Amino acid sequence: MGSRNLRRLISGAVVLGSIVVAVPVLSVPHLCWRPPQTVAEWAEDPAAATAALDPGTPSRPGATDLPVLLRMAELPSCADGPDGADLLGQALVAAATGRTVAEQDEPPLPHTEAMARTATRVVEDVAGRYLRIEGPLAVHMARVLAAYARDVSAVLWLAELYDQPETADPVLEGEAEFHPQPQRPGWVTGALVRQLAADPLAYAVLDDAFRADTAAWLDSTRIDSSGRVVQPDGEPLAPGRYGQFGEVTIGLAVLASGREHALLDSGADVDDYDRQVLDHTRGTFAPGTPATGDPDAPGLTGAATSRPASGPADTGHHLDGHAQVLAMVQQWARDRGISADEDSPHVSALLGQYLGGVMAVQMNAFDDL
Numbered sequence: 001m002g003s004r005n006l007r008r009l010i011s012g013a014v015v016l017g018s019i020v021v022a023v024p025v026l027s028v029p030h031l032c033w034r035p036p037q038t039v040a041e042w043a044e045d046p047a048a049a050t051a052a053l054d055p056g057t058p059s060r061p062g063a064t065d066l067p068v069l070l071r072m073a074e075l076p077s078c079a080d081g082p083d084g085a086d087l088l089g090q091a092l093v094a095a096a097t098g099r100t101v102a103e104q105d106e107p108p109l110p111h112t113e114a115m116a117r118t119a120t121r122v123v124e125d126v127a128g129r130y131l132r133i134e135g136p137l138a139v140h141m142a143r144v145l146a147a148y149a150r151d152v153s154a155v156l157w158l159a160e161l162y163d164q165p166e167t168a169d170p171v172l173e174g175e176a177e178f179h180p181q182p183q184r185p186g187w188v189t190g191a192l193v194r195q196l197a198a199d200p201l202a203y204a205v206l207d208d209a210f211r212a213d214t215a216a217w218l219d220s221t222r223i224d225s226s227g228r229v230v231q232p233d234g235e236p237l238a239p240g241r242y243g244q245f246g247e248v249t250i251g252l253a254v255l256a257s258g259r260e261h262a263l264l265d266s267g268a269d270v271d272d273y274d275r276q277v278l279d280h281t282r283g284t285f286a287p288g289t290p291a292t293g294d295p296d297a298p299g300l301t302g303a304a305t306s307r308p309a310s311g312p313a314d315t316g317h318h319l320d321g322h323a324q325v326l327a328m329v330q331q332w333a334r335d336r337g338i339s340a341d342e343d344s345p346h347v348s349a350l351l352g353q354y355l356g357g358v359m360a361v362q363m364n365a366f367d368d369l
Contacts, residue, residue: 033075033078033084034078035081035082035088038052039069039087039091040082040091042091043090043091043094043100043101046094046098046099049094050094051114052095053066053118054114054117055118056113056114066122066125070125070129072084073085073088073137074131086135086136086140088137089137089141092122092140092144093140093143096116096118096119096144096148097109097115097302101140101143104305105306108147108305109300111147116148119148122141133192133195134199138195139199139202141202142202145209146205146208146305147304147305148302149210149212149301150217150248150301152251153210153213153250155189156193157357159190160254190254193255194257195258196258197257197258200274200277201277201280203255203258204276204277204281208282208285208304209251209305210249210255211252211285212285212304212305213248213251213304214285214325214328215285215286215287216303216307218287218332219288221237221332222336223336224236241352241355243353243356245350245353246354246356246357249325249353249354250360253354253357253358253360253361254361256319256358257361257362259319274319278313278315281313282308283309284311284313285307285309285328286310286327287328287331288335325354326351329347329351330342332350
C-alpha cells in the first residue's frame with residue numbers, strides 16, 4: 001500500500017475505524033483494521049445502513065466514505081476485534097436489500113430507490129476502483145448482486161452483446177432497479193461477477209440466484225393457441241440466437257467464464273473448488289407449472305434469493321451450465337404437454353438463445369486475452 005493511500009486511510013481513522021500499527025517480535029510493523037461500531041450497527045439495522053450508504057441522501061455522516069471503508073477492508077482485521085471485511089459485507093447486504101444477512105432466505109422486500117442506488121454504488125466503488133474482494137466480503141458482495149439477479153442480467157446482456165454502457169430499460173415494474181450510471185463503461189458489472197467467481201462460496205450464491213431466476217422466468221412463459229412461446233412480458237419469443245431467454249441466462253455464462261479463467265490463473269484445484277460449490281449450493285431449481293395468479297402483479301428481483309430449491313444438486317452436472325439450462329427447459333416443456341426433446345422446436349429455440357449468450361461471452365473473453 002502506497003504512502004499516499006496510507007495517509008488517506010489514517011486521516012479517516014476517526015470516523016472509519018482504527019488503523020493499528022502492530023510491531024511483532026521481529027520488529028516488522030504491519031497494519032490491521034478495527035472497524036467502527038457504526039458498521040456493526042448497520043449490519044443489524046438495514047434502514048440505518050441504507051440511509052448511511054445511499055449516495056442520493058442529501059447529507060450523510062462523514063463515516064460513510066464507502067471507498068475508504070472498502071480499502072480498509074483489504075487490511076487484516078485486528079486480532080482483538082471482529083472480522084472487519086465480514087462485518088462491512090453484512091452492512092452492504094443490509095443496505096442494498098433491506099434485510100440482514102440472517103434474513104436473506106425470507107420473502108424479499110420491494111427494492112426502494114435508496115436500496116437500488118446503494119447496490120449500484122457498491123458495484124461501481126468495487127469494480128470501478130479495482131478493489132480486491134475476497135473471503136467473506138466476496139460472499140456478501142455476491143449476495144448484493146443476487147438480490148438484483150434479473151437487473152444484473154439485463155446489464156450484462158447489453159455489455160456482453162452490444163458493448164453498451166451499463167444502463168437499461170426497466171425490466172421489472174413496481175420497484176426500483178439496479179441501474180449503473182450511463183457514463184460507466186460496460187465492463188464494470190461483468191468484471192465484478194468474474195472476480196467473485198474466483199471464490200467458490202460467492203460462485204454458489206450467484207449461481208443459485210441466476211438459476212432460480214431462470215426457473216422463475218420459465219414459470220411465466222407459456223405456449224399460445226398458435227403454438228408460439230409467449231414470454232412473461234406477453235411478447236412472443238424472438239426468433240434467432242439473441243432474445244430474452246439469452247438475456248435472462250447471460251449471468252450463468254459470465255459466471256462460468258469467470259470460474260474458468262480464475263481457475264486457470266490461480267492454478268487452484270478444480271475438484272476442490274467444485275466440491276465447495278456443491279457444499280454451499282441450495283440445490284436444483286426447476287420451473288413449476290404455468291404460473292397462476294395476477295399476471296400484472298409486480299415481480300421482485302430479490303425473489304431469486306428466496307426461491308426454494310426443487311431438489312438436491314445434481315452432483316454430476318451441477319457446474320455444467322448447458323446441462324442445467326437444458327434440464328430446466330425440458331421440465332418446462334413437459335409441464336406444458338409439448339415435446340421435451342432437445343431437438344424439438346420450442347426446446348431448441350430457448351436453448352439456442354442461451355447458447356447465443358454463451359457464445360458472446362466466450363468471444364469477449366477471447367478478445368481480452
